[in-house]
Amino acid sequence: MKTIIIDMDDVMADASAGILDVFNELNGTDLKKDFFKDKNFYDFMNSGKYLTYRDRLFDQGFFINLEVMPDAQEVIKELSEKHKVYIVSAATEFPNSLREKYDWMQKYFPFISWRNFMLCGDKSIVKGDVMIDDHEKNLKTFSGETLLFDAMHNQQLEGYHRVYNWQEIHNYFFKN
Numbered sequence: 001m002k003t004i005i006i007d008m009d010d011v012m013a014d015a016s017a018g019i020l021d022v023f024n025e026l027n028g029t030d031l032k033k034d035f036f037k038d039k040n041f042y043d044f045m046n047s048g049k050y051l052t053y054r055d056r057l058f059d060q061g062f063f064i065n066l067e068v069m070p071d072a073q074e075v076i077k078e079l080s081e082k083h084k085v086y087i088v089s090a091a092t093e094f095p096n097s098l099r100e101k102y103d104w105m106q107k108y109f110p111f112i113s114w115r116n117f118m119l120c121g122d123k124s125i126v127k128g129d130v131m132i133d134d135h136e137k138n139l140k141t142f143s144g145e146t147l148l149f150d151a152m153h154n155q156q157l158e159g160y161h162r163v164y165n166w167q168e169i170h171n172y173f174f175k176n
């Protein structure tokens with residue numbers, strides 16, 4: 001039995017789709033995730049030519065409306081039956097997100113106990129056997145195995161075991 005640390009945004013919830021919706025609405029663009037296959041999303045957005053989505057994350061309604069990632073519910077349920085699964089989200093920067101993330105979890109992942117759901121600020125204190133996350137800042141301080149969940153802002157990042165979807169994560173745990 002392993003202790004598995006799972007991130008929410010861009011791992012369980014499709015935050016990038018929500019961010020792109022806001023970005024496109026603010027800038028009158030129609031960018032899709034594929035546009036960032038060969039360029040860094042943050043560099044592009046912070047180039048000075050565009051309005052950024054960031055303030056919108058402090059408003060109500062952003063996190064609660066995110067779509068769940070394909071197969072995340074089924075695979076996390078299966079993982080939680082065989083392993084110790086903890087959902088850990090660096091969320092306290094966005095106070096409105098706390099209630100919304102809790103409600104979102106109740107809606108899509110009711111089988112995850114509140115005991116296994118951590119809303120925090122900095123993940124460097126988190127310990128476990130495997131961490132699944134889309135941000136290097138969280139993975140680089142983790143002492144166990146790491147899985148980098150593919151996202152539009154991490155295309156240039158190398159040196160991590162990259163996974164593209166939840167089926168791959170399922171295979172990682174059940175076919176090894």
Ligand SMILES: [Mg+2]
Binds near residue numbers: 009011135
């Ligand atoms: Mg994330």
